């Protein structure tokens with residue numbers, strides 16, 4: 001697969017889900033081998049979109065350098081992963097990526113309107129070679145090598161919403177090519193009583209029914225309903241795709257998890273990179 005960047009720059013603006021602060025974001029094309037980087041233009045600090053720059057995974061995935069951070073990078077990175085963009089520069093003038101509608105739909109549509117540019121050299125991919133697992137007291141995630149060599153990233157998730165919503169599983173085979181239709185529109189979600197508590201603690205300052213599904217008594221409060229019957233699970237896949245892109249590569253392998261979130265996925269990447277025997281980095285046609 002060739003490397004991709006954007007044909008033209010694209011801009012977004014809006015408030016952050018957690019900070020409530022307004023930010024302007026511009027994504028610029030960049031040359032082969034530059035990777036994906038965030039630049040806080042108000043602080044003149046460059047932060048690579050890499051797993052080892054993650055400074056917090058509480059409620060969102062936040063990267064940082066020298067005390068300067070960019071919060072909630074996962075939905076934008078998910079869009080870039082879904083579109084196979086591996087080189088671009090993301091300029092941002094505040095501390096949090098806008099939540100927009102709570103999914104990656106607007107990122108995907110705007111980038112597609114700006115156009116993708118195929119670059120002359122191939123991009124590296126990371127292929128899982130050995131099982132790798134991370135578990136904590138409430139859940140786990142693991143990578144397993146794919147049995148079929150032609151498959152890309154497979155994702156199998158099992159939820160447990162502890163009575164707040166019906167438990168579901170989701171199995172996505174070979175995500176490449178499926179992302180735009182089946183994943184990108186799935187919005188972030190929360191449970192009414194937990195949201196009330198978080199708001200009282202001065203968290204999720206930007207959250208509203210405009211940018212999140214709110215579940216009360218096992219049903220969405222949003223009057224338009226759900227975009228997919230299993231939208232919550234699809235959003236979990238969207239988050240996994242974004243968090244895994246912090247590996248710096250598209251991944252060939254199977255990700256399986258129970259009650260996964262930003263903390264578990266980031267720790268799985270840390271386990272993965274502990275041994276070079278766990279993976280190989282190469283190019284595919």
Ligand SMILES: [Zn+2]
Pocket residue numbers: 074075188235239
């Ligand atoms: Zn999310």
